[in-house]
Amino acid sequence: MRFRDTVKTSYSSVRHGKLRSFLTVLGIVIGISSVIMLMSIGDSAQQYIIGQVKGIGSNLIFVIPGGSHGSKFSAPASAFGVIIKTLAQGDVNALEREPSIIDVVSQVNGQGRVVYQSNDTSISYTGATANYFAVRDVAMDKGYAFTPEDVASMNQVAVIGPTIAKTLFGDINPIGKSIRLDSASLRVVGVAEKKGIGPGGADQDNMIIIPISLAQKQILGINYFNWLTIKANDAYNMEFATSRVISVLRQTHRITNPDKDDFTVRSMEDELALLGSITGAMTAFLTAIAVISLIVGGIGVMNIMLVSVIERTREIGLRKSIGATNSDIMKQFLFESVMLTSIGGLIGVFIGVTFSFLISIVLNKFVSPDWVFSMPISAVVIAAAVSSLTGIVFGIYPAREAARKSPIEALRYE
Amino acid sequence: MISVKDLTKVYENDGSETQALSGVTFEIKKGEFVSIMGPSGSGKSTLLHVLSFLDRPSGGEYKYMDKDMNSLTDLDLARIRNESMGFVFQAFNLLGRLSVYENVELPLLYSDVPIAKHDEMIKNAVSSVGLSEKLLVDTSRLSGGEKQRVAIARALVNSPDIIFADEPTGNLDSKSGAQIMEIFNKLNNEGRTIILVTHETYTAQFAERLLKMKDGKLESDERIQKRRRGQDGLLK
Numbered sequence: 210m211r212f213r214d215t216v217k218t219s220y221s222s223v224r225h226g227k228l229r230s231f232l233t234v235l236g237i238v239i240g241i242s243s244v245i246m247l248m249s250i251g252d253s254a255q256q257y258i259i260g261q262v263k264g265i266g267s268n269l270i271f272v273i274p275g276g277s278h279g280s281k282f283s284a285p286a287s288a289f290g291v292i293i294k295t296l297a298q299g300d301v302n303a304l305e306r307e308p309s310i311i312d313v314v315s316q317v318n319g320q321g322r323v324v325y326q327s328n329d330t331s332i333s334y335t336g337a338t339a340n341y342f343a344v345r346d347v348a349m350d351k352g353y354a355f356t357p358e359d360v361a362s363m364n365q366v367a368v369i370g371p372t373i374a375k376t377l378f379g380d381i382n383p384i385g386k387s388i389r390l391d392s393a394s395l396r397v398v399g400v401a402e403k404k405g406i407g408p409g410g411a412d413q414d415n416m417i418i419i420p421i422s423l424a425q426k427q428i429l430g431i432n433y434f435n436w437l438t439i440k441a442n443d444a445y446n447m448e449f450a451t452s453r454v455i456s457v458l459r460q461t462h463r464i465t466n467p468d469k470d471d472f473t474v475r476s477m478e479d480e481l482a483l484l485g486s487i488t489g490a491m492t493a494f495l496t497a498i499a500v501i502s503l504i505v506g507g508i509g510v511m512n513i514m515l516v517s518v519i520e521r522t523r524e525i526g527l528r529k530s531i532g533a534t535n536s537d538i539m540k541q542f543l544f545e546s547v548m549l550t551s552i553g554g555l556i557g558v559f560i561g562v563t564f565s566f567l568i569s570i571v572l573n574k575f576v577s578p579d580w581v582f583s584m585p586i587s588a589v590v591i592a593a594a595v596s597s598l599t600g601i602v603f604g605i606y607p608a609r610e611a612a613r614k615s616p617i618e619a620l621r622y623e
Numbered sequence: 624m625i626s627v628k629d630l631t632k633v634y635e636n637d638g639s640e641t642q643a644l645s646g647v648t649f650e651i652k653k654g655e656f657v658s659i660m661g662p663s664g665s666g667k668s669t670l671l672h673v674l675s676f677l678d679r680p681s682g683g684e685y686k687y688m689d690k691d692m693n694s695l696t697d698l699d700l701a702r703i704r705n706e707s708m709g710f711v712f713q714a715f716n717l718l719g720r721l722s723v724y725e726n727v728e729l730p731l732l733y734s735d736v737p738i739a740k741h742d743e744m745i746k747n748a749v750s751s752v753g754l755s756e757k758l759l760v761d762t763s764r765l766s767g768g769e770k771q772r773v774a775i776a777r778a779l780v781n782s783p784d785i786i787f788a789d790e791p792t793g794n795l796d797s798k799s800g801a802q803i804m805e806i807f808n809k810l811n812n813e814g815r816t817i818i819l820v821t822h823e824t825y826t827a828q829f830a831e832r833l834l835k836m837k838d839g840k841l842e843s844d845e846r847i848q849k850r851r852r853g854q855d856g857l858l859k
Contacts, residue, residue, distance in 0.1 A: 210732055210733055211732075211738075213738075214732040218732065221720065221721065221725075222720075225720040523714075523716060524718060526716075527712075527716040527718075527729075528729070528733075529677075529701070530675075530677055530704060530710050530716075531704065531705060531710060531729055531730040531733065531777070532701050532702065532704050532705020532706070532730055532733035532734065533701065533733050534697075534698055534701045534733075535697070537733060615678075616677045616678075617672050617677045617678045620677070620712070620716070
């Protein structure tokens with residue numbers, strides 16, 4: 210039988226039972242559209258995160274107190290709330306003398322209650338040196354960022370994010386207004402520009418930045434730092450700058466055995482790799498679930514094809530009586546199965562692409578304007594190939610059953 | 624054209640054996656119109672299935688156009704069925720979802736006949752059974768007589784040497800049955816060999832030769848009409 214005739218014969222069978230064909234491939238449609246959507250959203254998320262990280266500045270290095278001695282991505286104890294007091298002003302001074310480093314931002318973090326008139330909310334705040342805004346690329350929408358003088362004089366000022374501005378002030382302009390953060394009364398001097406969801410998933414606009422001197426001495430009563438953000442000199446590569454940061458800190462902390470490091474250094478590249486591996490793992494996990502749904506869909510196709518073979522036993526007998534070989538019958542039923550799953554795959558790709566596009570529009574509007582639609586061609590190619598392959602894998606058994614029928618027994622079938 | 628010698632067929636079912644054919648011996652010449660009659664279970668349909676290569680005998684010898692069936696593979700049998708044999712069944716065995724044209728085309732799909740020739744061959748076959756005006760009608764919408772005529776057109780489309788018909792009038796009223804038998808008569812007059820299984824005496828009388836089966840054996844082989852034929856099978 211010619212290939213053209215196999216296609217024609219299979220198409221005629223598929224077309225004849227449109228509703229049954231549609232129900233048969235529904236599992237494939239759902240499976241493929243899920244794979245497409247997950248791969249598209251995963252890819253968009255990855256691109257968004259990379260964009261966000263690059264926006265913050267890919268030449269940043271972070272220092273966190275406490276050592277992390279596991280894998281590259283293990284977090285130090287300080288990341289889980291353990292108080293470690295090893296990062297001090299001496300470290301900052303030593304780092305500032307290092308030629309591969311341009312700037313060092315000292316930071317402390319705290320949790321507190323912020324109040325404006327009758328509105329209040331709990332919030333994570335940051336005490337930072339004035340270079341925080343330049344190094345972390347935080348621009349002002351209203352007012353100004355506090356200055357080194359504000360930090361030196363321990364002025365009671367604050368820069369707030371647009372989310373907390375909305376929570377506390379609604380539509381009122383917050384500039385010049387007084388808020389209370391725990392024991393401190395602060396004057397809002399600046400409102401930062403909207404940044405959206407950060408690479409770690411947190412709202413970057415729900416924040417308060419205050420002078421580090423104020424946070425350390427008046428609110429927290431400490432003299433160490435929770436975090437250093439270091440801007441590397443572009444003239445040096447990041448790997449070198451990172452290694453220099455480690456060397457300097459080992460010197461100031463008098464550490465000779467690297468296993469005893471009491472600090473953790475991460476570059477933005479490390480963060481990028483970590484986030485990439487997390488989103489990659491999530492995409493792989495969700496794709497695995499989608500693949501399971503494809504297998505379930507495939508079993509559905511096999512089930513219906515087996516029923517179809519039984520229902521069409523006399524047709525098989527007739528075809529054999531007029532000259533069809535086992536191979537002709539096998540090809541006909543196998544092609545029917547592949548045609549069904551491929552049509553399901555095409556519908557799935559169409560639905561997947563359409564929904565991915567609609568979801569990206571929603572995320573772009575409500576999460577961040579930086580979220581863009583991304584459809585990896587590999588996802589479409591893989592989906593199309595997998596759907597056809599599903600047809601072959603799950604169609605081969607029913608097709609063999611059809612081909613093995615003896616012509617006379619098939620003709621006698623009631 | 625057909626030569627069978629000591630043909631036997633035994634069916635095995637759940638450990639028990641049924642002797643469907645036993646020691647059947649006869650010859651059929653090209654162009655003959657042969658009826659096979661017998662009561663239910665006499666083995667007439669089994670004989671037709673073996674003769675038409677749909678089933679293999681358990682023993683004995685069967686030569687079709689000097690080819691020994693025992694030496695032919697399943698692939699050879701399929702090719703011979705396609706190129707040299709035509710089939711007409713009691714239940715028509717048409718594909719109801721397909722049109723008359725598409726049903727008649729079926730044997731051509733499994734043949735080496737170039738696609739360019741299909742259209743003409745299909746139209747000729749359909750025209751020979753008088754259904755040209757229903758060429759594109761779905762066969763599910765035809766009457767019983769029309770369906771059997773489509774089945775005959777399908778059997779004819781490959782210009783077979785022989786036509787096997789298994790109770791072709793069994794599902795038809797007497798008028799339609801008579802029309803179908805007239806078509807067989809015409810085909811035979813054109814030189815086509817026809818082997819027909821029936822339990823109706825009226826239908827069997829259209830043949831020139833009658834084989835009677837009983838209990839799997841050939842009970843009688845009698846010539847019921849005298850027809851003189853040349854080597855080509857055509858009537859003189």
